[in-house]
Amino acid sequence: MSAKYKLIVDEIERDILDGKYNSIGKLPTEEELVATYGVSRTTVRKAIGILSSKGYIYQVQGSGIFIRESILKGYISLETLKGFTRDFPNREIESKVINIEVIQADEKLARKMKCDIGTNVYYVKRLRIIDGNTFSMEYSYYNKDIIPYLNEEIAKSSIYSYILDDLKLNIGFADKLIYADKMDEESAKYLGLAMDDPALVIDNTVFLNNGNIFEVSKVIHNYKHAKLLKLATF
Numbered sequence: 322m323s324a325k326y327k328l329i330v331d332e333i334e335r336d337i338l339d340g341k342y343n344s345i346g347k348l349p350t351e352e353e354l355v356a357t358y359g360v361s362r363t364t365v366r367k368a369i370g371i372l373s374s375k376g377y378i379y380q381v382q383g384s385g386i387f388i389r390e391s392i393l394k395g396y397i398s399l400e401t402l403k404g405f406t407r408d409f410p411n412r413e414i415e416s417k418v419i420n421i422e423v424i425q426a427d428e429k430l431a432r433k434m435k436c437d438i439g440t441n442v443y444y445v446k447r448l449r450i451i452d453g454n455t456f457s458m459e460y461s462y463y464n465k466d467i468i469p470y471l472n473e474e475i476a477k478s479s480i481y482s483y484i485l486d487d488l489k490l491n492i493g494f495a496d497k498l499i500y501a502d503k504m505d506e507e508s509a510k511y512l513g514l515a516m517d518d519p520a521l522v523i524d525n526t527v528f529l530n531n532g533n534i535f536e537v538s539k540v541i542h543n544y545k546h547a548k549l550l551k552l553a554t555f
Contacts, residue, residue: 325360329368334401337377337388348378348386375400396550397542402481402495402527405449412451418476419446419511423465433526433537434464441465445476448511454546458508461538468535484535493530499523499549508541519544 333348342348349357354365369386372378377400380386405414424444431438443463449456461480463471468484475483484490504518520541527536 325358326364326367326371329354329358329360329365330371333368333372334375334377338398338401342388346388346390348388350385396548399497399499399549399551402492405451409451413453415450416477417448417450418473419448421445421471421473421476426462430462430537434462434534436464436466436534443468443471445471445480447476451546455512455543456546457540457542458511459538459540461536463536464534467529467533490535491530493528493532495525495527497523497525502541504541512541512543514543514545521547521549 336342348354348369351362351365351369354369355362358365369378369380373380376389378386378388422444423441426434426436426438426440426442428438430442431440434440434442436442443461443465445459445461445463447459447461449459463480467490468488471480471483481492484492500522502520502522504512504514504516504520506516508514508520509516509518521544522542523540525536525538525540526534527538528534
């Protein structure tokens with residue numbers, strides 16, 4: 322079972338990203354959080370410290386715990402792996418599945434996924450649409466030994482919610498390589514852009530908390546709509 326402070330961090334982080342505190346721009350007081358979660362002040366302060374170090378909040382002595390306004394603008398957050406539903410609350414998000422199939426990992430893919438050559442892998446190609454605007458093309462690979470089943474219905478919804486809630490796996494962390502490139506012909510077609518238009522690309526390697534890689538992906542974003550946010554502290 323996770324430590325209490327981690328559960329508090331997860332819940333407050335979820336509430337912040339869901340916009341619960343948008344209207345007031347600050348968290349409840351330490352005393353109110355102690356009462357809400359039934360924990361010690363030390364536990365609450367540890368959770369607040371983590372949220373502060375992650376860049377979600379800042380404290381003003383005598384005034385309270387404030388939420389950083391920059392996280393409320395609907396950017397793609399590089400802080401979490403929660404997905405578009407958290408990055409873009411109250412927005413219409415659609416996932417159009419272009420292709421889903423089982424393939425065998427070749428040498429290059431096996432090296433990236435730290436699996437054996439010939440391992441069965443789900444290959445998922447999705448177009449992500451936000452408020453009717455083509456936003457990104459995703460080319461994702463999931464190790465079938467870890468993610469034993471995927472279908473179009475799951476891919477049209479939330480693959481990560483399925484992994485967490487149905488498979489009961491714990492997603493840990495990701496390596497993200499971010500770079501600029503030019504649109505290839507296929508991605509440009511789906512995103513409504515021209516070949517060789519600029520592209521914002523993120524290569525992801527995603528791990529469970531036990532260190533096993535379950536996904537590698539390339540996400541090509543529409544430069545007209547995608548903006549990234551990395552919260553930083555001194």
